Amino acid sequence: MSQLYESMRNNIHMLGDFLGETIRDAQGNEILELIENIRQLSRASRGGDEKAREELLNILANISTDNVIPVARAFSQFLNLTNIAEQYQTISRHGQDASLGERSLGALFERLKAQNVPAAKVIETVEKLLIDLVLTAHPTEVTRRSLVNKHVEINRCLNRLEHDDLTEKETTKLKRRLMQLIALAWHTNEIRTQRPTPVDEAKWGMAVIENSLWKAVPDFCRQINLHLEKNFGVQHPVGLAPVRFSSWMGGDRDGNPFVTAETTRQVLRMNRWKAAELFLEDVKSLADELSVINCTEEFRAKYGDHLEPYRVLMKALRAKLTKTVTYYGELLEGKTLTVDPSEILTQDEQLWEPLYDCYQSLHQCGMRIIANGGLLDCLRRIRCFGLGLSRLDIRQESTRHAMAIAEITRYIGLGDYSQWTEDDKQAFLVRELSSRRPLIPTNWTPSPETQEILSTCKVVAEQPEGVISAYVISMAREASDVLAVHLLLKEAGCKTTIPVAPLFETLDDLDRCEKVMTSLFNIGWYRGVINNKQMVMIGYSDSAKDAGMLAASWAQYRAQESLVNLCEKFNIELTLFHGRGGTIGRGGAPAHAALLSQPPRSLKNGLRVTEQGEMIRFKLGLPAVAVESLDLYASAILEANIFPPPEPQQTWRNVMDQGSAISCEIYRNIVRGEPDFVPYFRAATPELELSKLPLGSRPAKRNPNGGVESLRAIPWIFAWMQNRLMLPAWLGAGAALRQLIEQGNDSLLKEMCEQWPFFSTRIGMLEMVFSKTDLWLAEHYDQRLVPEKLHHLGQSLRSQLQADIKTVLSLAHEGQLMADLPWVAESIALRNVYTDPLNLLQVELLHRLRSQGDNPTPALEQALMITITGIAAGMRNTG
Secondary structure (H helix, E strand, O other), X not given: OHXXXXXXXXXXXXXXXXXXXXXXXXXXXXXXXXXXXXXXXXXXXXXXXXXXXXXXXXXXXXXOHHHHHHHHHXXXXXXXXHHHHHHHHHHOOOOHHHHHHHHOHHHHHHHHHHOOOOHHHHHHHHHOOOEEXXXXXXXXXXXXXXXXXXXXXXXXXXXXXXXXXXXXXXXXXXXXXXXXXXXXXXXXXXXXXXXXXXXXXXXXXXXXXXXXXXHHHHHHHHHHHHHHHHHHOOOOOOOOOXXXXXXXXXXXXXXXXXXXXXXXXXXXXXXXXXXXXXXXXXXXXXXXXXXXXXXXHHHHHHHOOOOOHHHHHHHHHHHHHHHHHHHHHHHHHOOOOOOOXXXXXXXXXXXXXXXXXXHHHHHHOOOHHHHHHHHHHHHHHHHHOHHHOOEEEEEEEHHHHHHHHHHHHHHOOOOOHHHOOHHHHHHHHHHHHHOOOXXXXXXXXXXXXXXXXXXXXXXXXXXXXXXXXXXXXXXXXXXXXXXXXXHHHHHOOOOOOXXXXXXXXXXXXXXXXXXXXXHHHOOHHHHHHHOOEEEEEXXXXXXXXXXXXXXXXXXXXXXXXXXXXXXXXXXXXXXXXXXXXXXXXXXOOOHHHHHHOOOOOOOOOOEEEEEEHHHHHHHHOXXXXXXXXXXXXXXXXXXXXXXXXXXXXXXXXXXXXXXXXXXXXXXXXXXXXXXXXXXXXXXXXXXXXXXXXXXXXXXXXXXXXXXXXXXXXXXXXXXXXXXXXXXXXXXXXXXXXXXXXXXXXXXXXXXXXXHOHHHHXXXXXXXXXXXXXXXXXXXXXXXXXXXXXXXXXXXXXXXXXXXXXXXXXXHOOOOOOOOOOHHXXXXXXXXXXXXXXXXXXXXXXXXXXXXXXXXXXXXXXXXXXXXXXXXXXXXXXXX
């Protein structure tokens, strides 16, 4: 590992030197010297040199307005380059095996074989494997697409430089290209000038599929095949897709007024246009390649007698795909259609059937090696992406549906649905769902809000089966919330059953989810229509914001467990959909550990999980990185299904119940009960300023005038991450653990740490958070930005943090955070040297801007935005 780390350091050093040369060319020697001086002082300050720390504070407190932007940009860019070097290291030719180690799919298959697990059990589990990654914008993705492309190219150069047979001329050429890319990045504005639209976000998601996942999926499928063949002598069936991609971009309208029915329709068309374009490239390559003359009699009978039968078929498909690209292109641009819709490809089977016939014919004619090349890759892509590229989820808040139905019942003279009891609502909805007559009058003009809901349902109803993967109801509270959506879809003319997934996201909702689902499953109409399949979404962000990390994660565990048991009792196939964010405060954790800490049997129908913003780029942004991420997901799901984690003992449950109640009380007493908390939060973090950063298309608040409860979970976490207190990710957890230890549970907690993956993962997550916090920096934000009368709150929170770190260390391993993950600890230490100046500069900029009131200096505002994105890059995860 030390050799790997050395190699990464060398790459960081080289990229840093190139950045330095770029800065000298662009800004002059004086600025470079200032930046270099700040860097040296930051390093010394981290090493404990008090004098260096004072000098660093002094330089940044007195920095001129002219110099703030180049200094902020230099440290921000350096952190981006560090991330690139680190991401590259995990997939470098020398680092690959070491980075995954025992967690890899290959290691798992070898273990299964060594432990004599029956081949039939392994094969059955692999064939049921499903990783459904739902790409969401949520963007705290702070890096613009034009910069992401340059970062990908830098990665490619690092890859080529690793070859040790390069000539001096080749090495010079590659280094020159690296310098050009770094200069291009320096001269590109890293801050978006305008907030992206939902369609822009969807294009960003499409770019990830085109540039990375399109190649990664067939590579990953080959990897599974390789392990199965090597260890158990079998092939993975061609028709099975172990991976699927869905998206919220263009479908998630919860709190986002800019996502309309028309937006959704446009994004669905855009996806079809891009899918046709990508498949067209595949088919063109196959037409060039398959000049083979032998085929089976069946193939000849079906597709005609030709000298080059496969090529003729490919050319026919090529013509259809070309028309499909033209058709959707014209539709998107609002042009007159020149292609008849009957001539285009709309169903996956129209592409799958002829290509699969080619595949079987080649196999039967002894050309397996040819069949298993580009043709197999294309078949895998049809099963994974299809002609829709990625499936779309629709998400809307429960009260919006209730308001729409109340408007209908008032108009047709049935009274006000919103005032009815839950039993009355259910009786009415089931009656209407069973009825054959329409509920909504044809000549009625609803309010714009209700019209929007009805129009969205109409778009859903227009789509072929499988295009809409789920209709997610946020803030679902009752069975009627689910039935209401089914009714609205029926009224829109929806002929297929769309999975309607309630999202349980607050502590109370998680605790009540079993009751809600039981009442749904007891409705005969409902059981008849869902075909024994149910999707339920578990919210991580809002539950953590509502109750704190420990109480939320235990509520999530219990909710999943109760849903698994309930669905087994009713013989219903449950898909749990995990609404995780990238950060710990939003349910994030290293993927492999997080999955192995799930309740037993909760992954038996596969994994469905949100991947958001910058985590999409870190985990899926390069083909080789995406293959590695899919490998980790697959090995954890297979392991959890073949060797389920232990059922928690009753004594462990009792302790978790106790700890959860204590931590929730501590968390809420501060966040909701402390009258000074909101003013302190707004002064000590850049929360108010964050709303000016054009990140996602969605407003930062559900209610612009509310307090913490009205803030979305993302800016709530993002703001605390900026001042290095990371409050939402730990508040209440360590204090509850300390109380449990004081009550004599020390040995029991250590036993839970060793034997229960759920608990040990939570402790590991706290360690990760604590290693990214910084008491000195958090205190500096307070002293410079917070009114003196509120200082007591900051002092109390920092004392709490110190005590919590001690508590967690006493449970995990004495003395040092992240002791069993030295790689992570080193990575954090390396970044701190560059993140510290950004934090100190941010404090200074906030101080100056707040004193300017309504007439801020544009250069200071821009510099502040750069510090926000730079710190986000330094922390490696944002909201």
